[in-house]
Amino acid sequence: MTALAFPVAGLLALTAGGHLLLPFDGVITLEGKIASKSEFFEDEKVQRILMKHGIRVHITRMGSRDIATTGFDGYDFAFPSGQPAADMIKNDRKSKDAYAKGHSAFVSPIVLATYREYAETLRDNGLARPRQGVGADENSPLYYTLNMKRFIELSAGGKKWSDIGIEKHRTTNGNRILAQTSNICEANHAGTYLGLVAFVENRNTVPTDNAAADRVARMIKPTLVSQGLPSEEMFKTYEVPEGKGLAPIVVVYEHQYFAYQIRHRQRTGKPDSQRVLLYPSTQFLTEPEYIALTPKGDRLGELLASDEQLQRRAMELGFRVLDTSGKATSTELYRFLEDQGIPAPASTAEDTKATLPSLPLLERMITSVGDCPPPKQTPETSS
Structure with a gap:
């Protein structure tokens, strides 16, 4: 019935x-x-x-x-x-x-979402390599592994996209090379990216005391603060046509990209080959x-x-x-x-697994880098 x-x-x-x-x-x-x-x-x-x-x-x-x-x-x-x-x-x-x-x-890794022209420019400069998986198009990979150490060095050195040959891919951009996040004082993915950058810049070592945390925070602050931390909904910016000019590389969660590609495939019959993912060579799985x-x-x-x-x-x-x-x-x-007709990225055991600092030290670094107000004490909740 x-x-x-x-x-x-x-x-x-x-x-x-x-x-x-x-x-x-x-x-x-x-x-x-x-x-x-x-x-x-x-x-x-x-x-x-x-x-x-x-x-x-x-x-x-x-x-x-x-x-x-x-x-x-x-x-x-x-x-x-x-x-x-x-x-x-x-x-x-x-x-x-x-x-x-x-x-x-469930879990979802932190990744960097970008556009093909930018991924290929990084590839031309030896910073990215295709991460091919089952069903991938060799000529148009959707996934790349990004050398985080070299990427951070480019960003910290003030390099612009025009300095590394973005014009070769019929795109002009004189802005500084950055991975943009949401507000570092509010968003987990921004704080996690801070922890990832700190880990790489500290020679793949986690700061273990206040002095080390303060030193690393001072080291990475110019790179992260200069992003402007503009948007609370980075992925929506990435989806729209104007996103390429506003934020060519954004820090997002892997599931957001997969969900977007599934929707695009259902709507058009094929994946979006112009929007691609950069998997950091140093990875942190958000839980x-x-x-x-x-x-x-x-x-x-x-x-x-x-x-x-x-x-x-x-x-x-x-x-x-x-x-x-x-x-x-x-x-x-x-x-x-x-x-679903979406190529999957290749699994790899080569990536370095990043570790976040202890909670007090991470909070100390977030507060320092983002000039954030210190955490409030939450009032007790009756239950």
Whole structure:
């Protein structure tokens, strides 16, 4: 028998058994603070899956650092984009004996999104090399490995695109070579990129005390601050035609690029061959952690970590889903991309794995480099 659904007050859903689930009839609304992973909860398929479980989510979008440093009254969960902000939240909740329970479901590496002319110019200068995978077009690779040390040296030295031959690829740009981020005081990806640059500039070593953190922060500040830190939504800038002139290289998450290519393939029948990814030769895998702030919020956390439909949808949105052992795997994601007609990048064991400084030292460096206000103490939340 086919179950029929009729709109009631603009919101309804069908349970797995075909029963009509009406508003306020077994449905709970969870309030959450979310950073860059908000698009997951805004996805219609995710919303339908959650409604089958009687859950509706209302989100407040803000940067990861803001999530961690503002109050939690009235919220059921927090979902910053990386571990540093998650650790800040958990440490604060623990100090106040407040409810907090973490769940991990998927991850996404930090990458640099750019355009073919810029990637090929870097390749001409020995800074980038194709990272070919299954189904790749040898003449138009979508993925490159970027030599981070040499890239940072170019940027720190004030080199401009016109200095390294961008005109050869029918593009003119006299601006300085930079990878642009969102506000370093607010966004996890910006703070993570700072940590990655610091690691490379400190000879692949993590600063371990205040003196070392201050020294490295002074070293990298001119390069990072001169970006201007203009936009809170870097990927949307990258997608539009004007993006090439505004920010030719932007720091984003891998899943954002994959999701874009999937949408482009569905819309046009082929991937966008002009927008490409640079994988830093020194990599850091961001680990967003969902933190339940109430028992109701924990119900959603359990679903994110265990529900097969939600995990499948996360992969379809470009995330690397954790396997049963809790480790991130790219195998299923790459297979899915290939099924969608999107070449997948080649896996490599050659890249250096970057490590972030301890949370207090990272916060110290972010505050110094970005001239940020110090983190606020979050008020205790009753639960």
